[in-house]
Amino acid sequence: MPQVWVRFHDQRDYPIIIEPGILPSVGAWARRRTTGRTALIVTHPRLLRLFGPAVKGSLQAAGFSVHVQCVPEGEKTKSLETLNRVIGVMLQARLDRRTLVVALGGGVIGDLAGLVAATFMRGVDFIQLPTTLLAQVDSSIGGKVAVNHALGKNMIGAFHQPRLVLIDPLVLKTLPLRQFRSGLAEVIKSAAIADDKLFSFLERQMPEILKKNSKILTQIIQKTCAIKARIVAQDEKEGGLRAILNYGHTVGHALEAYHHYNKTYLHGEAVSLGMLAAVRLAVSAGVADIRTQQRQEQILRQAGLPGQGQGEKIEEIINLMKFDKKAKDGNLNFVLTPKIGHARISNKLTPFSVRRAIKTVVSGSRTAEGNNGQR
Numbered sequence: 429m430p431q432v433w434v435r436f437h438d439q440r441d442y443p444i445i446i447e448p449g450i451l452p453s454v455g456a457w458a459r460r461r462t463t464g465r466t467a468l469i470v471t472h473p474r475l476l477r478l479f480g481p482a483v484k485g486s487l488q489a490a491g492f493s494v495h496v497q498c499v500p501e502g503e504k505t506k507s508l509e510t511l512n513r514v515i516g517v518m519l520q521a522r523l524d525r526r527t528l529v530v531a532l533g534g535g536v537i538g539d540l541a542g543l544v545a546a547t548f549m550r551g552v553d554f555i556q557l558p559t560t561l562l563a564q565v566d567s568s569i570g571g572k573v574a575v576n577h578a579l580g581k582n583m584i585g586a587f588h589q590p591r592l593v594l595i596d597p598l599v600l601k602t603l604p605l606r607q608f609r610s611g612l613a614e615v616i617k618s619a620a621i622a623d624d625k626l627f628s629f630l631e632r633q634m635p636e637i638l639k640k641n642s643k644i645l646t647q648i649i650q651k652t653c654a655i656k657a658r659i660v661a662q663d664e665k666e667g668g669l670r671a672i673l674n675y676g677h678t679v680g681h682a683l684e685a686y687h688h689y690n691k692t693y694l695h696g697e698a699v700s701l702g703m704l705a706a707v708r709l710a711v712s713a714g715v716a717d718i719r720t721q722q723r724q725e726q727i728l729r730q731a732g733l734p735g736q737g738q739g740e741k742i743e744e745i746i747n748l749m750k751f752d753k754k755a756k757d758g759n760l761n762f763v764l765t766p767k768i769g770h771a772r773i774s775n776k777l778t779p780f781s782v783r784r785a786i787k788t789v790v791s792g793s794r795t796a797e798g799n800n801g802q803r
């Protein structure tokens with residue numbers, strides 16, 4: 429059974445268990461990781477119908493008294509209003525500090541439920557049961573939990589590590605293809621910044637990956653989780669190295685905010701466009717060669733991710749980027765990939781080169797190639 433550990437070398441260490449068909453065993457795993465007797469499942473109504481009976485039954489069999497709180501689907505659920513409502517339900521039910529919060533869902537559920545756990549009575553245990561590929565390889569790992577503000581994504585949050593991440597690749601069989609492709613963007617991102625061998629594997633195996641071959645999915649999930657676990661263990665609070673995990677997110681988050689999180693772009697779709705902007709910026713700045721750009725463009729295209737925006741206004745995108753958490757003293761920091769498997773952060777990019785790279789994404793113009801973009 430594949431396992432990856434996130435190690436801080438203290439009581440917060442936790443395992444990521446990756447195994448097809450493991451979801452109905454959540455109760456036994458949760459019992460090993462927490463001492464409480466009460467659990468609150470936070471999920472969507474659709475996921476409750478699909479997976480609720482197995483999860484709830486397993487927790488009850490392990491001795492938990494189980495409560496369920498459903499919230500609407502969509503990024504707009506990540507709000508202070510929803511956070512307040514869920515905590516209100518917990519208080520009315522007289523749940524206490526030994527309650528286990530169970531996040532059953534994708535990134536939205538994990539972020540919301542994690543922040544509930546971080547803030548309820550100053551912090552309770554929680555576990556992640558990610559049901560989307562994006563959540564399995566990225567958002568469920570590392571303890572970043574948050575809700576959104578009108579001026580930016582994930583601006584209200586905390587670092588609160590889960591006690592356990594339980595990943596069942598079989599749940600992806602029910603995941604719509606668009607959401608599956610969105611999750612692949614985070615897999616590609618991780619390979620682009622930290623693992624050239626995984627990147628090559630993705631290039632070779634993309635047809636089987638898109639068929640949701642469970643054996644191959646288990647492999648790429650394990651490898652991607654290992655990348656994030658290693659980086660998080662070295663830099664939990666994003667003071668340095670962890671920032672490279674935001675490759676593609678500077679532009680990606682701005683695109684999501686531009687459209688008010690209305691599903692014009694799923695998160696991975698926006699990140700895909702952000703990666704295209706970043707690698708073209710790297711080539712323009714002389715940081716990366718054209719082959720690095722071509723391979724990233726090709727694999728994102730293979731995965732069925734968008735290669736062009738929808739005519740967004742460049743100046744508005746740039747203004748939204750200024751709210752990016754990596755920005756310092758009003759200066760934008762970009763994660764760039766000098767070559768596949770390596771990343772660095774740069775704050776020495778000219779406004780002209782940044783604007784031009786974004787233009788190639790939102791307008792489809794391909795003028796960012798070459799080394800003459802600095803002014």
